[in-house]
Amino acid sequence: MANVKTLEEAFEFVESVGICTIFSDKAKGIPSLWDAVDLPERKGGRTKWGAKIEAVWAWKNELPETYPDDIFYGKIQGGHAALMTLAYLRDTHYAAAHKPVVECSELAQHVYEIARLNPNTTGELRKEAIALHGCTKSRFDTALKQLQVTLNLVRSNEPGLANDTWVPFSEVYLELIED
Numbered sequence: 001m002a003n004v005k006t007l008e009e010a011f012e013f014v015e016s017v018g019i020c021t022i023f024s025d026k027a028k029g030i031p032s033l034w035d036a037v038d039l040p041e042r043k044g045g046r047t048k049w050g051a052k053i054e055a056v057w058a059w060k061n062e063l064p065e066t067y068p069d070d071i072f073y074g075k076i077q078g079g080h081a082a083l084m085t086l087a088y089l090r091d092t093h094y095a096a097a098h099k100p101v102v103e104c105s106e107l108a109q110h111v112y113e114i115a116r117l118n119p120n121t122t123g124e125l126r127k128e129a130i131a132l133h134g135c136t137k138s139r140f141d142t143a144l145k146q147l148q149v150t151l152n153l154v155r156s157n158e159p160g161l162a163n164d165t166w167v168p169f170s171e172v173y174l175e176l177i178e179d
Helices: 008-018 049-068 086-097 106-117 121-135 137-149 174-179
Strands: 019-021 070-077 080-085 153-155 165-168
Touching: 008 080, 019 049, 019 070, 049 070, 049 080, 049 174, 070 086, 070 137, 070 153, 080 086, 086 137, 106 121, 106 153, 106 165, 121 137, 137 153, 165 174
Parallel strands: none
Antiparallel strands: 019 080, 070 080, 153 165
16 A cells, blocks of 8 residues: 555556556456555545545646656546556557447447537536437536546646536647557
8 A cells, every 4th residue: 555645646656557446446357546545534624525535636637737758547448537658558458448439329429529529528528418408417528437437538738627528539648549
């Protein structure tokens, strides 16, 4: 178990393991950042959630924003949120996880097209998908998760975004696809 207390130590942890989940220890053989963090769980933070959950929740976005050439955030098989090094993404994960968008569900293809034409927040994409395709929130969430797991949509790494904003994977990581 690591002794992670800062963003820099979280970066070093991800670098040392290559891939980790954010919270879950249910992804077989993959360590979790949650288990590596040594901060109070129920106190010490700015909110009722506690310092540990506040740190891990913030770092999932701050790590790829601060180290965009080194760290990737996305979903892995099973829908688990994960951080990984770009080397791991390039050398191992991309080939195993990527599926062309045409192999995704019909709704996922529609959601992808909406995001491709107009990258937007989860709420705005959901609103547009429901209006255009009559889906439920649950079906939208499943489609968005599928697009993340298959490396078709990713969270934008632009610093300062208050909400998750989704963009095509190829727009952020084109060099991985072209290699």
